[in-house]
Amino acid sequence: MVGHDGHRGWVYYLAVAKAHQRSGVGSELMGAAEDWLRRMGAVKLQLMVRSENESVLDFYERIGYETSDVRVVSRWL
Numbered sequence: 001m002v003g004h005d006g007h008r009g010w011v012y013y014l015a016v017a018k019a020h021q022r023s024g025v026g027s028e029l030m031g032a033a034e035d036w037l038r039r040m041g042a043v044k045l046q047l048m049v050r051s052e053n054e055s056v057l058d059f060y061e062r063i064g065y066e067t068s069d070v071r072v073v074s075r076w077l
């Protein structure tokens with residue numbers, strides 16, 4: 001699930017069925033998200049990864065993403 005807020009692009013959900021992981025589907029989906037965002041005029045793509053989902057950070061690093069030093073602030077409405 002990818003979106004554009006008029007300024008930046010965000011990936012909200014990314015998942016590949018377990019049986020199909022490690023065969024290039026995840027990076028292909030991210031490539032398609034990046035292409036769509038470029039067409040929308042976005043210059044940056046951001047996404048949030050839960051701290052306990054450490055191994056996924058290796059996937060993002062592998063496909064060229066870096067971890068930003070930011071904190072997410074939120075409130076239940």
Ligand SMILES: CC(C)(COP(=O)(O)OP(=O)(O)OC[C@H]1O[C@@H](n2cnc3c(N)ncnc32)[C@H](O)[C@@H]1OP(=O)(O)O)[C@@H](O)C(=O)NCCC(=O)NCCS
Pocket residue numbers: 013014015016017020021022023024025026027028048049050053055056058059060062063
């Ligand atoms: C994260 C996820 C989408 C990756 O999808 P995938 O189809 O397995 O990824 P790919 O096969 O395209 O992998 C691309 C590269 O990252 C590497 N990689 C993938 N998962 C990795 C992991 N958990 N740890 C280290 N490297 C990983 C692959 O080895 C591959 O490297 P290569 O180019 O050297 O071959 C998939 O593991 C997933 O659905 N996880 C559960 C849901 C989830 O946590 N989503 C992210 C929420 S932010």
